[in-house]
Amino acid sequence: MRKYVIVGPVGSGKGTQSELLARDLEIVHISVGDVFRWHVKNHTKLGAQVRRIMAAGELVGDDLAESVVRERLDQHDWNYGFVIDGFPRSRRQTEFFLESYDIDGVIHLDLPDAEVRRRALARRLCSRCGMDYNLIADRPTVEGRCDVCGGALVPREDDTEEALAERMRDYRARTDPILELFGRKEYVVTVDARPGIDEVQREIRERLGLPMPR
Numbered sequence: 684m685r686k687y688v689i690v691g692p693v694g695s696g697k698g699t700q701s702e703l704l705a706r707d708l709e710i711v712h713i714s715v716g717d718v719f720r721w722h723v724k725n726h727t728k729l730g731a732q733v734r735r736i737m738a739a740g741e742l743v744g745d746d747l748a749e750s751v752v753r754e755r756l757d758q759h760d761w762n763y764g765f766v767i768d769g770f771p772r773s774r775r776q777t778e779f780f781l782e783s784y785d786i787d788g789v790i791h792l793d794l795p796d797a798e799v800r801r802r803a804l805a806r807r808l809c810s811r812c813g814m815d816y817n818l819i820a821d822r823p824t825v826e827g828r829c830d831v832c833g834g835a836l837v838p839r840e841d842d843t844e845e846a847l848a849e850r851m852r853d854y855r856a857r858t859d860p861i862l863e864l865f866g867r868k869e870y871v872v873t874v875d876a877r878p879g880i881d882e883v884q885r886e887i888r889e890r891l892g893l894p895m896p897r
């Protein structure tokens with residue numbers, strides 16, 4: 684069983700790299716942000732609670748984030764393990780996580796602020812099927828339309844300049860203590876997230892002693 688945590692700023696490729704690991708190693712990719720977005724989109728009670736917080740780029744309360752993670756992991760659909768992205772994001776969440784689960788490695792994707800802004804502001808999501816695009820590296824064939832379902836492409840609600848600045852400040856302030864806590868007990872690998880997707884994936888595999896991508 685393999686259990687990983689992936690930590691990195693907005694646009695560092697946490698979701699993309701997690702998906703590649705998950706697909707190849709048959710582990711489950713858990714994105715806490717996706718779980719919250721699902722609730723917002725489907726107008727659930729939880730969605731109503733977190734919608735404004737997310738749109739402002741602020742963090743949802745620790746209690747709520749922890750219960751979402753606990754509920755998700757309690758489903759036990761992860762026979763071969765998981766890679767969790769977007770959690771933990773605070774000292775308290777890290778302590779909760781360390782008490783509850785054994786981790787095999789923490790992947791820290793490192794990206795300078797200027798590149799974080801450039802990537803995040805170019806990000807688009809399909810309003811219908813949720814497929815994501817990037818106007819720098821992964822453009823749709825027809826401008827503004829999803830290649831898969833033809834839905835309209837829109838920026839994520841929290842990818843505005845203002846919300847982004849808030850998330851970046853917050854990220855820097857919170858990440859160092861998280862890495863420090865994990866570093867005491869676990870295996871943190873810091874990987875440069877600037878190269879292309881495949882190169883970053885290869886570096887992650889090498890550093891964690893995992894088989895190379897097929």
Ligand code: AMP
Nearest residue numbers: 715716737740741742743748769770772
């Ligand atoms: P992400 O897609 O990971 O950037 O998450 C989007 C938003 O979901 C964040 O800006 C937060 O509002 C919320 N969120 C995701 N993960 C957490 C977490 N671990 N703790 C608190 N809020 C979170």
